[in-house]
Amino acid sequence: xxxxxxxxxxxxxxxxxRILDIIIAVVIVILSIMISSFLxxxxxxxxxxKEKDQINxxxxxxxKSIKRIFLFLGIYIAVLVLKLPxxxxxxxxxxxxxxxxxxxxGTISNLISPESKLIRKIKExxxxxxxxxxxxxxxxxxxxxxxxxxxFIIISELGYDINSIITGLRTN
Numbered sequence: 003x004x005x006x007x008x009x010x011x012x013x014x015x016x017x018x019x020r021i022l023d024i025i026i027a028v029v030i031v032i033l034s035i036m037i038s039s040f041l042x043x044x045x046x047x048x049x050x051x052k053e054k055d056q057i058n059x060x061x062x063x064x065x066k067s068i069k070r071i072f073l074f075l076g077i078y079i080a081v082l083v084l085k086l087p088x089x090x091x092x093x094x095x096x097x098x099x100x101x102x103x104x105x106x107x108g109t110i111s112n113l114i115s116p117e118s119k120l121i122r123k124i125k126e127x128x129x130x131x132x133x134x135x136x137x138x139x140x141x142x143x144x145x146x147x148x149x150x151x152x153x154f155i156i157i158s159e160l161g162y163d164i165n166s167i168i169t170g171l172r173t174n
Contacts, residue, residue: 027080035077042068054138063118067109074098074105100156114144 039075045068046059059065085112112121125137158164 023084027083030080030083031076034073034079038069038072038076040099041072042066063109063112067105067112070105071102074102096159099159103152103155103159110148111145114141114148116141 042065043059046062046065078095078098081091081098086094112118115121116134119142121137154164154167157167
């Protein structure tokens with residue numbers, strides 16, 4: 003109840019300079035939404051020199067991930083501008099870090115899907131033809147591994163001791 007009263011007090015004591023900070027933060031978030039597509043397109047274009055087609059670049063698995071990272075960066079800068087109380091800032095900071103971790107895990111998962119260019123090139127180079135059961139099994143196992151690691155990193159980010167969790171999983 004005290005926490006709720008503290009939050010209500012914070013909202014009722016908004017001054018003119020705080021309103022300006024809020025407006026600047028909203029503008030930063032809107033700008034990050036607007037330019038994240040352009041910046042992610044630019045990053046993909048820089049690293050994929052052969053790719054000229056804009057549609058293919060936007061279908062690239064890294065495109066959406068980089069776009070979200072620029073959005074999260076804009077939100078983080080907006081939180082910095084707001085000069086939130088320490089506990090709120092810590093919560094926002096942890097939340098943004100968790101979103102970035104999950105975003106990276108999703109990107110790695112997309113890169114190892116059976117339809118991705120990377121897996122197709124591996125299939126061609128090792129001349130794996132015919133039944134795709136092996137490729138699908140390896141891909142799904144890799145995805146599960148990536149997400150399990152991401153969950154452990156997120157649990158660690160939340161301040162829990164991973165060693166004790168793993169030890170608890172090992173015992174019968």
